[in-house]
Amino acid sequence: MTIAFYIASGIAVLSSLMVISRKNAFSALLYMIISLLSVAVIFFILGSPFVAALEVIIYAGAIMVLFVFVTMMLNLGEEAEKQENTWLHPRTWIGPSILAIILGILSLMIITSAQSGFLSGSEIGPKEVGIALYGKYIIGVELAAMLITAGILGAYHLGKRKNTVMHRYLQDTEGGNL
Amino acid sequence: MINIPLEHALVVASLLFMIGLAGTLIRKNLIYILLSVEIMLNAAGFAFVVAGAHWMQADGQVMFIFILTMAAAEVSVGLALILRIYHNLKTMNADEVSNIKPD
Known part of the structure; x- marks a missing residue:
């Protein structure tokens, strides 16, 4: 294992x-x-x-x-892949990658500097998780419910299409479609 | 039973996080940026689960479930935004979006 x-x-x-x-x-x-x-x-x-x-x-x-x-x-x-070829130029990615590698080396040094124990892999099953989730973390569950509701409303609002009018006689005078 | 040092698991988590960070910085396509953010969120949740396994408490897993919920909400709104941007600007380039001006 x-x-x-x-x-x-x-x-x-x-x-x-x-x-x-x-x-x-x-x-x-x-x-x-x-x-x-x-x-x-x-x-x-x-x-x-x-x-x-x-x-x-x-x-x-x-x-x-x-x-x-x-x-x-x-x-x-196909044209999206061609675009990626122009976007993914070494000049654009080499700088951020070097900085991310330096940050990664720093975090590795911090993690390995302290001596801490071993993972035993003893099982924490769904029962304990459920008791903790609906016991002391119940406020987090309620906040997550609010977040999901806001996410649903936001996704619905952003994904909603204005109905496109095909004929110019039917077109609304003040409203253009987007 | 396993016997893995805690540092090794945390090193994997930080490597995954750094890969996600680098992906967010180097890509211009909006879908890849969102995918890299997902990698970073997953790495953060991974660190939580490792910590929970170390102290043999369920709290780490509970925190992972919250991160999962947050990631699902973020992805739904983010993908709806990407669809809208593609519909209006006909491009996936993140730099083009900065040209949007208020009317």
Whole structure:
């Protein structure tokens, strides 16, 4: 099980690197799904099976499906890849990458400077999580409900299409379509 | 039973976060920027779950569930915004959006 942790971590890091370097949006999305699934494997190894299931169901299942759906709706084809070739010039990405690498080295130094214990992987099941979630964190659940309501309303408002008038006689005098 | 040092798991989390940060900075396409933000949120939740596993408490997992909820709301609004921007400007370039002027 210990070796599985390192294999899954390597897959997660490699596929995340592939996500930010792909030119085709669909291959980036598929690599993102692989990255999320390997993170779910790590959660399972660390003894959090409930969160591992949520990662597969909600992240890889729902959020990524939204991304795939929008990418298919936009229907970006060959010219989008050509655009990516011009946008992804080494001159644009080399500076931010170096700065991110320096920041990463700093955070690695901070993490490894302190000696702290080991992960035993003893299981914390859905029962404990549910008791904590609906016990002392109930205010967080209510706030999350408000956030989701605001998200639904915002997505509905932004996604709502003004109805396009096909004939000029039917056109509203003051309202143009967007 | 496993025996993994806590640092190794935290190193993986920080690597994932840095990859997401670099992706947010280097890409111009709005969909990739949103994907990189997802990578960063996932890395933050990963660190929470690792901490919860270390102290053998359920709080880390509870915090991951909150991050998951937040990510779902953020993605729905963000994708609706992307669709609207593409509808109006016919481009996915994030730089073009800064040219929007108020009427």
